[in-house]
Ligand SMILES: [Fe+2]
């Protein structure tokens with residue numbers, strides 16, 4: 595049972611801001627209980643996607659600014675507005691279900707955003723950078739799609755159908771964005787290819 599006690603300690607650290615010195619045994623116990631129930635899992639996953647969305651509200655403006663193609667820039671900016679709505683929906687759910695925000699950061703989203711920052715640093719503004727940004731953005735959308743798909747199923751199983759509906763609405767917007775990016779990619783990849791062909795002539 596050593597693994598369990600390590601994860602309990604980590605979970606308690608996340609809630610107390612990562613300091614071992616401030617570890618509160620009662621917080622550890624309640625989180626352990628949470629982690630062992632579907633409701634606890636739902637709460638944990640909602641906190642994860644909340645952190646992911648909050649991180650995206652900061653990353654998307656930078657990604658939009660880095661675009662060469664106007665259509666792609668508009669798509670990122672439009673999705674920024676949707677992302678702000680996603681945050682609002684989650685906040686409504688937190689209030690409705692009386693869930694406490696843990697403040698725990700979604701490490702997966704940190705990594706995905708880091709990759710996008712690297713693209714902006716390593717590629718100069720060009721159709722190729724746009725192609726790379728689309729790949730990065732679609733990885734982000736797929737993370738969100740996986741999260742919202744699972745969390746809305748969990749809410750349904752727990753009989754929280756209105757919550758599941760709200761999550762489903764966000765899921766549909768993530769899926770729409772993913773498809774839109776695939777469509778934009780077709781033109782941009784062509785542009786990138788032609789630009790390379792011309793410069794190699
Ligand atoms: Fe989102």
Ligand SMILES: [Fe+2]
Pocket residue numbers: 673677734735738768771
């Ligand atoms: Fe998204």
